[in-house]
Amino acid sequence: xxxxTYFVLAAxxxxxxxxxxxxxxxxxxxxxxxxxATGTLYTALDRLTDEGYxxxxxxxxxxxxxxxxxxxxxxxxxALRAEAARMADAARIVTEANRGAAVRPVRPRRQVRPA
Amino acid sequence: MSPLERRxxxxxxAYPAAYRRERxxxxxxxxxxxxxxxxxxxxxxxxxxxxxxxxxxxxAQNRRFTTAVNLRLAVLAGLCIYLAxxxxxxxxxxxxxxxxxxxxxxxxxxWPVLIxxxxxxxxxxxxxxxxxxxxxxxxxxxxxxxxxxVGFPSAAQQAAxxxxxxxxxxxxxxxCLAAVAALTVRMERRSPAWLWLVGAVVATLLxxxxxxxxxxxxxxxxxxxxxxELCVLVVAVAWIAIDARPLVAVATYLSLSSVPPxxxxxxxxxxxxxxxxxxxxxxxxxxxxxxxxRRQSVRPGQAVQQ
Numbered sequence: 001x002x003x004x005t006y007f008v009l010a011a012x013x014x015x016x017x018x019x020x021x022x023x024x025x026x027x028x029x030x031x032x033x034x035x036x037a038t039g040t041l042y043t044a045l046d047r048l049t050d051e052g053y054x055x056x057x058x059x060x061x062x063x064x065x066x067x068x069x070x071x072x073x074x075x076x077x078x079a080l081r082a083e084a085a086r087m088a089d090a091a092r093i094v095t096e097a098n099r100g101a102a103v104r105p106v107r108p109r110r111q112v113r114p115a
Numbered sequence: 116m117s118p119l120e121r122r123x124x125x126x127x128x129a130y131p132a133a134y135r136r137e138r139x140x141x142x143x144x145x146x147x148x149x150x151x152x153x154x155x156x157x158x159x160x161x162x163x164x165x166x167x168x169x170x171x172x173x174x175a176q177n178r179r180f181t182t183a184v185n186l187r188l189a190v191l192a193g194l195c196i197y198l199a200x201x202x203x204x205x206x207x208x209x210x211x212x213x214x215x216x217x218x219x220x221x222x223x224x225x226w227p228v229l230i231x232x233x234x235x236x237x238x239x240x241x242x243x244x245x246x247x248x249x250x251x252x253x254x255x256x257x258x259x260x261x262x263x264x265v266g267f268p269s270a271a272q273q274a275a276x277x278x279x280x281x282x283x284x285x286x287x288x289x290x291c292l293a294a295v296a297a298l299t300v301r302m303e304r305r306s307p308a309w310l311w312l313v314g315a316v317v318a319t320l321l322x323x324x325x326x327x328x329x330x331x332x333x334x335x336x337x338x339x340x341x342x343x344e345l346c347v348l349v350v351a352v353a354w355i356a357i358d359a360r361p362l363v364a365v366a367t368y369l370s371l372s373s374v375p376p377x378x379x380x381x382x383x384x385x386x387x388x389x390x391x392x393x394x395x396x397x398x399x400x401x402x403x404x405x406x407x408x409r410r411q412s413v414r415p416g417q418a419v420q421q
Contacts, residue, residue, distance in 0.1 A: 019145035038146040039164030042138065043171055065144040 129169025193367025205232025
């Protein structure tokens with residue numbers, strides 16, 4: 001799962017959101033790292049809807065424009081938690097206690113040129 | 116409408132029309148909310164993402180159809196380009212013969228050509244807009260005009276020193292009209308958007324010809340005409356990543372265009388059918404496009420529509 005997709009799903013964990021709210025939530029959750037472009041968001045939403053991870057929850061008209069809210073499905077929630085567990089396992093390899101202290105950075109060798 | 120909204124709407128054109136109808140307003144609202152206040156144009160990253168998203172949505176459109184359905188649409192478009200080019204040529208001949216009477220006509224001329232051209236053009240438009248019986252009726256009328264008026268010159272035309280088209284041209288026209296009728300029988304949905312491609316190719320064929328009437332520009336049309344046709348081919352080749360059907364259509368048109376001269380050359384004993392690059396190159400392009408089209412189409416059991 002790519003990082004923007006992960007944060008789109010994570011943004012919907014607390015409940016259904018509309019397009020701009022997903023962009024804001026993903027930005028906050030990622031500490032300002034992930035700023036989804038509008039086109040990217042809707043491409044991701046289309047794909048996630050096709051895969052059954054996201055579904056349309058409600059539709060309302062605000063200022064004359066349609067505003068749709070999307071929510072996580074059970075499959076989407078399970079996929080997100082599985083991805084989080086996989087990343088946590090991967091992170092543990094590096095962040096495990098005592099291990100980091102034992103690993104010393106390798107100093108690059110100086111190459112000796114033949115005279 | 117603010118300049119920002121106008122520019123956003125322009126960018127939304129990257130998406131297919133059906134997609135825009137369904138989600139255009141929603142995407143616009145999000146885009147306007149996400150753009151910082153005071154800006155007259157969207158952020159560069161938003162522009163790039165919208166264009167890429169639109170192209171992806173266009174590519175996803177074909178995946179609703181099987182290869183056979185996509186191929187039928189593309190071949191129908193190719194046939195229509197060929198017929199539209201003939202219709203445009205007929206109308207051009209009529210205008211030239213009526214306006215510029217000093218120009219000697221090597222083919223047929225006058226009102227019969229106008230009628231044949233109009234009927235042929237009607238078949239092209241109706242193939243995408245009308246019900247099947249109407250298309251078949253129009254194709255039958257156009258076939259009658261092609262054989263009755265254009266194919267075989269009247270005694271008056273012969274007396275005036277104007278011959279008809281060779282039988283190879285007429286046979287190819289009749290074959291194309293029959294194929295258009297047969298293909299529309301097998302297709303429920305035909306998007307009129309294909310008429311853009313037909314119009315673009317015909318424009319590249321016709322417009323440069325009229326430049327010769329503009330003072331001091333008459334010599335340019337000789338260089339512009341092949342250049343414009345090449346541009347259409349290059350765009351169709353580039354578009355293959357999104358949709359291979361326009362290239363199939365253009366290759367079909369190029370193949371059909373080479374058939375009558377090859378028939379004539381074989382008749383005169385100066386050509387070999389199988390080794391004529393005018394036919395083999397378009398066929399090779401078509402084969403490449405069909406291979407790509409298979410990858411862009413859905414498998415028969417998974418087709419959503421038609």
